[in-house]
Structures are given as structure tokens and as C-alpha cells.
Amino acid sequence: MSCWETVQAYAFRSIGYGERLLPRDDFTICQQLTLIGSGMIWNIYFGLLALLAGFFFANLVAVAKAAQNPWFRKPADWFILIFRGSPLFIQFFLAYFLFLNLKQSTGGFAWLTSAWAGALIVLFLNTAAYSAEIFYGALRSVPKGEVEAADAYGMAGWTRFRRVVWPTMLRLAWPAYTNEAIFLFHATTLVFFSGFPAFQQKGDALYYASYFADKTFNPFVPYPIVAGYFILLTLAVISAFGLVNRYLNRHLPQEQRRKIRYRPQIIR
């Protein structure tokens, strides 16, 4: 097969289109690049949706954690502790078997045991907990003067939160939140390694990379390809979040703007 035919056959293999059988021998660089790239579709799907949904939920949790009322504060505290204090890996396993039990005992909920829904829920809750902690920290460091100024203008309650507190909180939290987003995309690689099985060999980038590494006994090609794809993804995330950061900081003089610094972490 020429390289272009390989791309046609395998570019959407990870979501079930194209050639059904994976290559078995005579592996070419082109095949590895195409299949691993096709697996990246899943990584992007998990990352984007979890990030989007997690953002809104994290805001809620952060506000709840900052609330005076213990009925709001305590659940938020526990939620953050549980999801930040335990390994994501274990959370995946636990969720998978929880959903499996649910399926067996009620007969319904079969869709929860597949990766596209079950793993997404876990990633969503996990990123919500991590971002909520970031937003909570930012919420506490909103300058007092701004809130007092809002009071002086006669704003209160929801209006004050929407116009003054929330934008400032977001602006302060954004550099840390960017790192959280990058980190989340890296964490999506765990999905097919933990519990959630890959049906009909529809897996993510790392799933195909380990397939190639197992078949060729040569880790020096597939894993660097994964690394390369992730570096590209990270750059894309940084530039997209950088645009938002510019928008959030547009009223500030140049030297007071907070820069996004890439501060990588490992496994959660």
C-alpha cells in the first residue's frame, strides 16, 4: 500500500471507519503515524468535552466551597478531596466496575460501561475537582478593593458576582487553569489502559502505540510519535488559552498582565 492509501484506510480507524483489520506485519512508519494519529481523535474528544463540562461544574463547586453555609461547603470540600486525593487510575477502575454492577443489577445503563460515556464522566468529575481548587484559590485572592468598589456602586449579590468577582477570578485563575487543561489532555491517555476496554480495537493514541510496540518489540518509534502528537496538542492548547488570556487581560496595562507559564506535572 502506498502511504496515501494507508491514510485512507486507517485515518478514522479509531472510530470504526475504514479498514477493519489492523496491520499485522511489515509495519511502516506511515502506518504508525496514521493509526496513532487516528487514536488522537479519542484523546481530543475526551479532553475537549471533559474540559468544557468541567469548567462550568468547577465554577459551581468553587463558589460552593467559598460559601458560608456548611450545607454547600462540606460537600464541595469532600468532592475536591476525594477526586484530588486519589489516583485517577483507581478512579477509572472503580467507576468501570461501579457501572458494570449497575448494568448487571438493573439491566439498563449499558452505555455507561463503554469508554465514550463512562470514561468521560470520570474525566469530567476529575477535572472539575482540580479546576474547582484552582478557581477557589483565585476566588479568595480577588482584591478587596474591587469588591468594595462594587459595593460603593450599589451592586450586590448576583450582579456583583457576575460583573466584578467572576471576571477577576477567571483572570487570576487562567494561567493555572491552562496547565490544568494541558494536564487533562495528557491524562486522557489513561482511558484505555484502565478498565474500559477498547471494543473492536478502537482505541486512543497510546493504545495503538503500545500495539505497535508489542508487535515490533521496538518502542523507539511508536512512543516518540505519541510524544510528538502530544507536543503539538499541547502547543495548540497553549495558543488557544493564550488568546482567552489576552481577552481577559485586555483592560490591563501591558506590564501588569499575567503570562501563562507552562508548568508540567505528571500523573494525577
Place this chain on the structure above:
Amino acid sequence: MGLYWAFGTVLTLLAITAPAALVFGFGGAVAARSKILPIRWFGKSYVSIVRGVPDIAFFLFFVIALDQAFEWMRHQYMCPDWDQPIRQGNDFVVCQAAKLPQGDAPQWVHEVYGFFTAVLTFAIVFGAFAANVLYGAMNAVPKAQVETAHAYGMTAAQTFRRITVPQMWVYALPGLSNLWMVLIKATPLLFLLGVEDIVYWARELGGTKTPRFTDYPHGDWRLWYFLALLVFYLAFTKLSEFVLERVMKRLTHGQATLGGSQ
């Protein structure tokens, strides 16, 4: 029984990896501060490469790569008159004597070897992060103290040994304790590296792989086993938080910082 031993495996891994990573980190930080250019490049690239590449790709990659590197070195040393290429297509072929572990070695040697490569991988990856923390901490030691040491006539090595290293721990501790928490949470990855750790046993014991032909007297208990693991990790994280708080209090005692003057 396997499950209880596996908890031991995880704790052993933590106990060995943490000091090993510190050593790697210290080496990396010293290399990155070196006055000699190639060493500095080495230290800086070690830190930035390991930190820049996604997480578990590294864990999966390193174990095979380390294994092959060891076998290749032994191969070069033990079988100098080997005339076939080592990479035959997709296969990695070394002579019999260079195989690691030896083909006829008992089972426990294989397990220990697997554990050893896992520890080394953890140490290399976490060493890079520790190096970053220690590098920052060494730079955070007040300039005046270093200058005073120079004024007393200490050489650069003496200053480093007597002033910089003892003083940097206060600045390094927040970062290092953060790293410790991450390390605790990274231990389930042992399972991916093929070591029989607690995740492995929780799957094996709780599971009924072929539900119709099972010997286990119970149904699918994996849910409860994993719940227990979750609680174990939460408790361990809480406990470390408490201990590190105490250590921090001790270290800041008498320092000219906000924490120390209280």
C-alpha cells in the same frame, strides 16, 4: 495473601523510589548549575525533556528501553565475536549469555528484575521533577548568606556544602512534598509496568473472569476492592499531609521567614 503482600510492594516502591529520585534530582540540579557547559547542557536537557513529554508514554517507553539498553551493554561486553546484527527487522536479538534475566533463572529473579526496572523508571522521571524543585531552591538561598561565606574565605565547594545545601531544604520542601503526593498517586502505574501490585490483585481476587466456571464463592467484588484501594490512597495522602506539615514546622524553626518568626 497476595493482596497484602502487594501493599508491601507499593510501600517498598515508595520507600526506594523517593530517596533514589532525590539523588537523581540532586545530581540533575547540581549538573544544571555547573560552570562547565556540557554538564550544564546535560542537566538542563534531562530536566526539560522528561518534564515536557506526556506522562505514561514515558513509563511504558522507559521500561522496554532500559531493558534493551542493559541487554545491549551486556551483549557488547560478553559476546564480542557475535556477527549477526542485533536488530533483525523488528526483533531485538542478543546472545544467550547477555539475556536479562537469564532464561533459566527462577521466577523470583524475574519479578525482582521487573520491580527494579520499574523503580529505576520512577526514579528517572521523578528525579527530573525533583531536580527542578531543588534547582529553584538552591537559587532561592539568600545571596547575602553565600556572599558572607565567600567573605570568610570558603571555597565554592565549601560554600555549597556548608551553606547552600543545608539552607535550601526549607525552600525545597513545599515542592518536594507536592512531588511526594504525586508519587503516591503514581504508584498504581506499577500495574501497567507488569508488577503484581495492589491493582493487579484487586482485579484478580474480586473478579470472576469466566463467571460460569468460577471457583470463587462470591460474585463480582472488584467494586469493593477498588473502593478499599481508593480509601487506602485517600488515607495515605491525608497522613502524609499531616507529617509533612510537622516537618515544615521543624525546618522553618529559627529561619528569617514569616513561618520561622512565629
